[in-house]
Amino acid sequence: MELYRSELSQHFVDTFIKKMEFTEEEFNYTVSFFKRQYVPRKFFYLKAGQIAMQKAYINKGSTRTFTMDEKGREHILNFSFEDWWLADFESYHTGKPGTKYIQAVEDCELLCISKEALEKLEIEIPKLKALFEMKQKKMIFSTMERLNEVKTLTAEERYLNLIKKHPQIFQRIPLQYIASYLDIEPQSLSRLRKRLSTK
């Protein structure tokens, strides 16, 4: 089913038209390969063991990406919001079953493109390849920053970093998920918030 321009977020349109300087023709052609997919709150977009066969642009909503250890405990690696691309990156590129769970935290409206279509398009429109190369670089920056943060900062510093980056996060993501992301107990996070808000 065709996607109408009015159904695409401004961010999505701007990414291609303004940032990557797609012509109208290139943009319409690209969009023709996208399909809309709804993932209601608490449902999974992807589970460990599945193979990532597509990339998904978050048109609306938020997700959490986590791994599960042998004891069944969840470890949240990151949250994603509007204008992010979702995939188990390693599974997508290697074609092997993934190791991550991606679950909708809010109702999600995704714009998905299959790996097959994207690979074809990246050859036809080199600008599209350049877009995802740029995204990959940013992904390395942010993953390294996150690794350094986890190793270096205290819980309080990690918390302050998070609300600096995502001031609205507590309005959108339940506290226990944020606590898991920060590697602290939900009670400690509540106390921390209280203490810092009265400063």
Next chain:
Amino acid sequence: MELYRSELSQHFVDTFIKKMEFTEEEFNYTVSFFKRQYVPRKFFYLKAGQIAMQKAYINKGSTRTFTMDEKGREHILNFSFEDWWLADFESYHTGKPGTKYIQAVEDCELLCISKEALEKLEIEIPKLKALFEMKQKKMIFSTMERLNEVKTLTAEERYLNLIKKHPQIFQRIPLQYIASYLDIEPQSLSRLRKRLSTK
């Protein structure tokens, strides 16, 4: 000064000739842009605040990459050995001052290529661009795996992972650096090694 074939590690030659199927001509042309650089043990290849203007292939030796927090404590993000490429990735790609220290743990012999030369070569030889794109993907896989490891595994599990990946690491890297990489005290690492070796 020209680099002779006999001075290049077999890994370096194989990467270009076997893996990326460079012709002899492409290979010799590419090598002509590389310069040798020695970094003696304990000296720095790069410091925080400097801009990464080149990539370096480790022909021989090992390094540690770390950040320093406000209290002057070092946090080791990774070790690098032969056949790895060194750079503060973010600084190299953004052109901004970096945040990482890269120090030689053993005497290092590096084969360096400037950003300017590499960007020119990547246009002239698309296979070279493909090589670094592949390296970038692997970098995302390994950084994500490391992030997950730091969040998910116990010190003992992280230790076992490390010696599985680098069985010779204790012969090459001082124990206190390995302890910092694993985020445990050197004494705890000694006890852990003793306990596991007598199992």
